[in-house]
Structures are given as structure tokens and as C-alpha cells.
Amino acid sequence: MTEPRIAFKAGRCFRREGTNFVDVDPTKGAIILQNGEDGLLHFIWKNRSTNTVEEDLILFPMDATFVKVEQSAWGRTYVLKFSSSNQRHFFWMQDADPSRDVEFVSNVNRLLTDPQTVPIWFAPGYNPGEDAQVSSSSAPTVATPAEADLSQAGPSSQSSGSSNPYNATPEQLAQMQQILASLATPGTQTMEPELSLTDILTPANLMPLFHSHPELVQSLYPHLPPDLPSPPSEEALHRIISSPQFRAALRNFDQALRTGLLGGLVRGLGLPEEAGTGIQAFLRAIKEQAQSQSGGGDDTDRMDTAE
Numbered sequence: 001m002t003e004p005r006i007a008f009k010a011g012r013c014f015r016r017e018g019t020n021f022v023d024v025d026p027t028k029g030a031i032i033l034q035n036g037e038d039g040l041l042h043f044i045w046k047n048r049s050t051n052t053v054e055e056d057l058i059l060f061p062m063d064a065t066f067v068k069v070e071q072s073a074w075g076r077t078y079v080l081k082f083s084s085s086n087q088r089h090f091f092w093m094q095d096a097d098p099s100r101d102v103e104f105v106s107n108v109n110r111l112l113t114d115p116q117t118v119p120i121w122f123a124p125g126y127n128p129g130e131d132a133q134v135s136s137s138s139a140p141t142v143a144t145p146a147e148a149d150l151s152q153a154g155p156s157s158q159s160s161g162s163s164n165p166y167n168a169t170p171e172q173l174a175q176m177q178q179i180l181a182s183l184a185t186p187g188t189q190t191m192e193p194e195l196s197l198t199d200i201l202t203p204a205n206l207m208p209l210f211h212s213h214p215e216l217v218q219s220l221y222p223h224l225p226p227d228l229p230s231p232p233s234e235e236a237l238h239r240i241i242s243s244p245q246f247r248a249a250l251r252n253f254d255q256a257l258r259t260g261l262l263g264g265l266v267r268g269l270g271l272p273e274e275a276g277t278g279i280q281a282f283l284r285a286i287k288e289q290a291q292s293q294s295g296g297g298d299d300t301d302r303m304d305t306a307e
């Protein structure tokens with residue numbers, strides 16, 4: 001692991017089974033964000049009493065946000081939530097001084113959007129969220145609230161974005177990128193439709209491939225969930241590639257490739273680092289790898305992804 005990009009004191013909360021409440025765990029902990037040797041951002045929770053890492057989440061750019069749970073009566077409960085799944089991780093701030101909560105949360109979200117960004121720290125004495133935190137400053141340091149009502153803390157909750165005007169949402173950043181891309185090519189009347197893995201790796205495209213090349217089913221089997229029936233079958237693969245979980249994971253990977261920050265990850269797949277800089281670069285590297293392994297030649301040139 002590399003040096004931490006940001007770290008602050010925080011404990012965990014756990015959802016009470018069958019309810020919309022979370023209970024606070026008083027264990028002393030810390031949230032740490034750092035870029036791993038795999039080139040991806042790691043969201044780590046460390047137990048400060050034992051100095052052991054108990055959670056290590058690998059995050060793709062723009063897939064997660066760290067937002068305040070507005071239903072918490074105490075006001076210092078936060079949730080890490082994902083756009084690609086319903087997964088939720090709840091935390092509560094443990095620093096006795098709440099004045100830097102907004103600063104930490106803003107930098108966490110900047111890193112979740114772009115792991116290469118440089119954290120921005122407020123000047124001494126300046127804190128845009130100070131007035132909003134006055135009421136929470138009298139809360140007990142350790143005796144945190146027993147529960148927080150999360151009935152409204154679903155995927156559509158974006159309250160933290162409005163409380164901090166310096167923190168753009170992933171949707172706003174995506175719109176800004178599209179605007180800048182259009183401004184960068186003023187002479188272009190029409191743009192080529194952008195390639196998407198979700199449009200390429202569909203059941204309609206993959207199933208004929210599995211049918212005409214049954215050996216692919218066998219070669220993919222070691223990489224599939226272990227609870228699948230054996231021997232593997234086309235039907236089992238069809239269920240997997242049609243499942244919402246697979247489609248969500250594919251959208252997540254597609255979005256991460258578009259950031260151009262997956263060079264370290266694709267090296268583990270035997271691909272050059274350039275393959276992690278975009279969709280076309282990734283597909284081109286896959287094609288070249290397949291050609292080199294099979295000794296393919298000019299007959300595959302018609303599959304050029306640049307077309």
C-alpha cells in the first residue's frame with residue numbers, strides 16, 4: 001500500500017436487522033483512503049485499539065459517495081453508498097471537535113470521484129460548515145446516539161451535496177465532462193457514438209459465441225461463482241450474463257475505464273497499462289492479446305475497434 005491520502009477518526013454503525021435503524025459500535029476506529037499497489041482507491045476502516053484493518057473496500061472512480069445521514073438526531077452519522085449496488089456502510093465521526101467534518105467529507109468525495117486528486121484543506125479559522133455544526137458540538141464524544149432513523153436514507157438522498165457547495169455530484173461532473181468534450185472540438189458537426197461494454201457484452205452477442213465455441217464455457221468456469229452446477233453449461237452462463245448483478249458490475253467497470261485510471265489493474269490481466277486509459281484502448285488491447293496468443297493475422301483486421 002502507498003501512503004494514506006486522507007485519514008480521520010471514525011467508528012462504525014450497523015443496521016438493526018429488520019429495521020431502518022443503525023446502532024453505533026463504540027469501538028475506536030479510523031477511516032483511511034489510499035491508492036493501492038493495484039492502482040485502485042482503497043477505503044479502509046482500521047481498529048485503533050488493535051491497529052488492525054477490519055474493512056478494505058476497493059472503489060472504482062465515481063461509483064461511491066460519502067454523505068451525511070440527515071435523519072440522525074446527533075448529526076455526525078455518515079453512509080458510504082454505491083451507484084452500482086444497494087450496499088451501504090455506516091460510520092460516525094469520533095473526533096471530539098466537529099469543526100473539520102465538512103472538510104474531511106468533502107475531500108473523501110473528491111477522492112471517490114478522482115483518486116488522483118489532491119485534497120483541499122481549509123485555511124486556519126475558515127470553515128463553511130461551522131454554523132451548521134454548532135448544534136452538534138455539544139454531543140457526547142463517546143456516548144453517541146443509540147440509533148438513527150434511515151427511512152429516507154436511500155439512493156436518492158443527496159443532502160450532503162447541498163450542504164457543501166464546493167462538492168459536485170458525480171452526475172454534475174459527468175455533465176461537465178461532456179460539455180468540455182464538446183467545446184474541445186468546435187469544428188465537429190457530429191460525433192461517433194461512444195463504445196460501451198454494456199452494449200457489447202450482451203446475452204444476444206455472447207450466447208452465439210458460447211454456442212459456436214463450447215470450449216469457452218470450460219475456460220470461463222474457474223472464474224465464475226463457486227455455487228454453479230458442475231459441469232458448466234451455456235444455460236448457467238446465460239443466467240449469469242443476464243443477471244442484474246453482472247450488468248451492474250459491467251456498468252461499473254465501463255465507467256471506471258472511462259476515467260483512464262485503471263492502468264495498474266489491467267496489468268494484472270496481462271495487458272499493457274495503456275489498456276486502462278479508455279474503452280477503445282481496452283478493447284484494442286484485448287484484440288491484440290487474442291491475436292498474439294492464437295497467431296492471428298490480417299483476417300481479423302475487420303474487427304478493429306476504431307471503426
